[in-house]
Amino acid sequence: MQPSKIAGDSSQNRIFKFSSRHRRTVKLAIIPDGRAEKIADHQESLSSAIGMPRPRTRHFFPRTSVEISRRNVKGSFGLENGRPEMRKCVTKYLVGLASGVALLGIAANAYAASACEGAELVQDGKLLVAYNGDMPGTGLKDGKLIGIDGKIMNKVAEKLGVTVEPQMMEWSAEIESVKSRRVDIMHGMMGWTEQRTKAITMTDPIYYGGLLFTQKKGTGIDDFAKLKGKRVGTLQGFGFVPELKEIGVDLRLYDTSDAAIRDLSAGRVDVLILDPPLIQYTTFKQPDLGFESLPIKEQWDLKRPSLTDKYQVVFGLSLEAPKLAGCINEAIADLWKSCGNLQAASEFGFSDRFWFTPPSQSPRRGVDRAQDWAYPKLGSCN
Structure with missing residues (x-):
């Protein structure tokens, strides 16, 4: 670092300019009380270049190196012929700082590279993700995945140290794209089924x-006993329709969710049972509807499996990518512990612990999981 004297030089107030190898230009002033202070900072600093926050202190170096008395100004800055020479400790400080930052960067890159070493990626360093754009599960904004599943996918990719490459397609094409290895992974509120394994x-x-059970606020229907005799709306073709008929409700079947929602708003039905994520998202996005969606209190019942069963939302990968699947499961486990999935879901109105409470049954044991496999649960969430 070579200094040069600039305007403002006097015996009591000297201003010097230093240009370091890191492209930082700094003005220091030797002011009357003998302290050296930074009075201007130009161009990019080393801190800004590597993404570290700019120090808030006004002093260029730690107080132990800079706050010097008048009697040792020459000893500290070597004032010779009006041109200061920085002490070796200052140089060592800068070299040490740069080296430390470099080591941190190398360590971070090494971690990212080794986070899933040997993963069967279609393209090195990238995670090709199939999505269909149906919210609240998946969507795209400013080139990045959004939605509950999309946000979680971004967090998983970050933990693996890879870049997400979204690939939009119809739902029917997603599984085939995964099987043929045109993409690495698919997502979009996909439920686990034994057939898909x-x-x-x-x-x-x-x-x-x-x-x-979606209803007007204050209705309070959250179990089958309260449902009896009520006007209940749902869609044609849902598998739980026969079970609803057995309960003894006044069943109204609709072709579209919009028509059912309009009837609930108009008071022509008392309760709706629709696609859970869709109706939850609708309630969240349109609070003026005055709806609330209450989870069914009953635990899993063999007599009413379709009504009482809970499902697992998962990502799907090729059977030929076991290493990648293992790494993604590790990242998912970390998100459960840190509540990262809850944080992502809360942005879209899914903050109720209902969405993070596992089913009472475990159909995956002995199918695609070991007999002692347990559902992941949230860690300590604030």
């Missing part, structure tokens, strides 16, 4: 789901 590898759950 024969075609793709499914991750551990990222959250859970189950049926909800």
Whole structure:
């Protein structure tokens, strides 16, 4: 670092300019009380270049190196012929700082590179992700995945040290794209089923789901006993329709969710049982509807499996990518411990612990998980 004297030089107030190898230009002033202070800072600093926050202190170096008395100004800065020479300790400080930062960067890159060493990625350093854009599960904004599943996918990729490359396609094409290795992974509120395990590898759950009773606020219907005799709306073709008929409700079947929602708003039905994520998201986005969606209190019942069962929302990968699947499961486990999945889901109105409470049954044991496998649960969340 070579100094040069600039305007403002006097015996009591000397200003010097230093240009370091890190492209930082700094003005120091030797002011009357003998202290050296930074009075201007130009261009990019080393801190800004590497993404570290700019120090808030006004002093260029730690107080132990800079706050010097008048009698040792020459000893500290070597004032010779009006041109200061920085002490070796200052140089060592800068070299040490740069070296430390470099080591941190190397360590971070090494961690990212080794986070999933040997993973069967379609393209090195990238995670090709299939999505269909159906919110609240997946979407795209400013080139980045959004939605509950999309946000969680971003967090998983960050832990693996890879870049997400979104690939939009129809839902029917996602599984085939995974099987043929055109993409690494698919997502979009996909539920685990035993049949799907024969075609793709499914991750551990990222959250859970189950049926909800959607109603006007204050109605308070949350179990089957309260449902009897009520006007209940749902869609044609849902598998739980026969079970609803057995309960003894006044069943109204609709072709679309919009028509059912309009009837609930108009008071023509008392309760709706629709696609849980869709109705939860609708309630969140349109609070003026005055709806609330309450989880069904009953635990899993063999007589009403479709109504009482909870499902697991998972990601899907190729059967030929076991290493990648293992790394993603480790990242998912970390998100459960840190509540990262809850944080992502809360942005879209899914903050109720219902979405993170596992089913009472474990159908995956002996299918694609060991007999002692347990559902992941949230860690300590604030």
